[in-house]
Amino acid sequence: xxxVTQTPSHQVTQMGQEVILRCVPISNHLYFYWYRQIxxxxxEFLVSFYNNEISEKSEIFDDQFSVERPDGSNFTLxxxxxxxxxxxxxxxxxxxxxxxxxxxFGSGTQLSVL
Amino acid sequence: xxxxxxxxxxxxxxxxxxxTINCTYTATGYPSLFWYVQYPGxxxxxxxxxxxxxxxxxxxxxxxxxxxxxxxxxxxxxxxxVSDSAVYFCALTGSNFGNEKLTFGTGTRLTIIP
Numbered sequence: 201x202x203x204v205t206q207t208p209s210h211q212v213t214q215m216g217q218e219v220i221l222r223c224v225p226i227s228n229h230l231y232f233y234w235y236r237q238i239x240x241x242x243x244e245f246l247v248s249f250y251n252n253e254i255s256e257k258s259e260i261f262d263d264q265f266s267v268e269r270p271d272g273s274n275f276t277l278x279x280x281x282x283x284x285x286x287x288x289x290x291x292x293x294x295x296x297x298x299x300x301x302x303x304x305f306g307s308g309t310q311l312s313v314l
Numbered sequence: 315x316x317x318x319x320x321x322x323x324x325x326x327x328x329x330x331x332x333x334t335i336n337c338t339y340t341a342t343g344y345p346s347l348f349w350y351v352q353y354p355g356x357x358x359x360x361x362x363x364x365x366x367x368x369x370x371x372x373x374x375x376x377x378x379x380x381x382x383x384x385x386x387x388x389x390x391x392x393x394x395x396v397s398d399s400a401v402y403f404c405a406l407t408g409s410n411f412g413n414e415k416l417t418f419g420t421g422t423r424l425t426i427i428p
Contacts, residue, residue, distance in 0.1 A: 204357060235416070242318075243358075243403060243418035256415060291358060303416065305350075305358035 202226045206292050206306035213282055213313055221277045221309045223292030232275045233293040233303065234267065236260075243291070249275065282313045316341040320404045320419035327394055328427050335389040335422050337378075337404035345406040347371075347380050347387040348416070352401045361389075361402070396426045 205224040213219050225232050234246040247257040249267055266278045275294075279286055289310050293303040321336040339345065349361040349371070362371030367382035376391045387404060404419040 206357075233415075235418075237421075240420070242420045243405075243416075245415045245417070248415065293358075302360050302363075303358075307355060307357040 202304070204292055204294055204304050204306035206290075206309050208309060209307070210310045211312070213311070215284060215313055216281050219279050219282055219311065221279075221290050221292075221311070223275045223277070223306055224273055225275055225292065225294030226296075226304055227273070229294035229296050229304070231255075231295045232267075232269070233295075234277045235291045235293065235305075236288040237291070238285075238288045246277070246290075279311075282311075284313050287311055287313045316345065316406060316408060316417045318404050318406055318417055318419040320402075321422050322420070323401075323422040324425060325422060326425045326427060329396055330393045331426075333389070333391040333394045333398075333424070335402055335404075335424070337387045337389065337419060339385050339387065339404075339406050341385075341406055341408065341417075343408070344382075345408055347378070348405045348407075349376070349378055349387070349389050350403040350405055350418075352403070352421075354400070358403065394424075394426050396428055399424055399426045 207222045232249040235243050237243045245258050247261045248255045264280045268276050289308045291308045292306045295303045317340045319338050346365045348363045350358040351361045352358050362373040364371040364380035370379045378387050378389045401421045401423045403421045405416045
């Protein structure tokens, strides 16, 4: 079965540093998402992306966050200046079409900000 | 806003025991309801879903029925196996067409002992 691939699986960074989390969605999918889960808390929606632009974002997704699809295969989440509270598991997901369609998730990147 | 409340874990059961993981939701209109599962080292996978009241989703011996009167979507399995050990997430998407954002619960870690 096709899968969403995320790299790295673990990322450790210093507070204030920039990080880029990488995702390779399923090749024929058009809708891309980032979610995160802080330890012990709910999985939270960050942003959705379609047709090379953000279609929806949560209040968590402030100016420190950005997403990009730099080529036909990668989908990245950048945090410009990391904070301690950004430490979480970040999940990328993709789907083939909109409207309650099944989302395919990657295995996540565990980000630790020290 | 929309929210999902699910049974806190961890849950530990013996093999062949009956499983129930409770999930209730708050949402306007008629959301679609989902159970996702995360096996160790893997991404979130859709386990089952139901899109309207009284629908029953089922997969791999798991079942959940969309109960609008009690705003619930409890996950059940009659006889669990060691391979069912994972984290289970209840989730919903909004009732508006095109609203693909998932709202998750906190997840319930299930461990099955041989």
